[in-house]
Amino acid sequence: MLCRSLLVLLAGLLLVQAHGVDLSLQKRQVAAKSYPPCGTSPPFDPAWSTFLSGALDTGADITACGNSKTWSLTYDDGPSEYTPGLLDQLDTVGVKTTFFVIGCNVANNPSILRRAYQAGHQIGIHTWTHPSLPKLTSEQIVAEIMWTAKIIRDITGQTPTYMRPPYGDIDARVRGLLHKMGLKVVIWNRDTDDWELQTFNPNAQNSSQVVTPTSVRASISSWIASPPAEGIISLEHDLFQLPAQIAGETLQRVSMAGFNINTVASCVGTAPYNNTAIEVIFNPAIASSLSKAPSTTASASANSTATLTASKSPSSSPSPSAGSIRASLDWSIIGTIALVLLCSQLDVSNAF
């Protein structure tokens, strides 16, 4: 009886440790890599110069989705602490949408990005620091994209092929650069202006607040009643509480109205990811230089903030190393085997 109890106890410990190794390794996969700070343009890697040469092609941006009964819900600027609530609702409704994420916010919320990806939602690039791209140099534009692509790749194993420029700001130079990087540019044809709700004050006495929850809901109502023939790509945000809350309401209403809700990649009919650029993204020299300076280290515990500031910490992770965890797991296995052998010996004397 004693042997059986000890075996059950050891087996339980084994399971817990095995699970711990899995989670720790997942966290470590991101935490061990350093990323640029959020306040300034991320560094440019000379290896990316290949994107700067040659003619810039032009092409149409993606603004619509299919036909009048299709609707692509897109959420920008996350992931944030409000994203999981939206993901819960998406799970309940059972549809897939698109998140255009900010690299700095991904660094602060890697587990939320991982959840969104694993749930089957499309992950797209929305830059590292959310600048207006036409105001940047070409090197800065490429760096904004590449660092965001890198952290998404580090967490999901996938490199996005779709991006949305912050504020929808784009010109021929920016578009040409993005196309050269293999990216499809997604704008929208319906804008809720919900981002303005971040400063909404329900107790304000004056009527200067143009965008209110009521006005956003009215916009959605009109779009549902009269959808454009080319379908809808709507713009919403999951960085702040009120916009994220209304995004959840909108999801329910669009679904109830019978629209076919799709990711942008599904609308366009091409793959959401393409990993052929990985070798360019993973340049060891630039990663090494970052490890010598203060940098943003992805942490599941840090919070996303309105100003897109990120926690700064040394690149080394204080968590136990994978090697030490694996060693303790090995000893648990050895202990379990030894106990089984011992118990089988004692079994002869009916001690089991």
Ligand SMILES: [Zn+2]
């Ligand atoms: Zn944005």
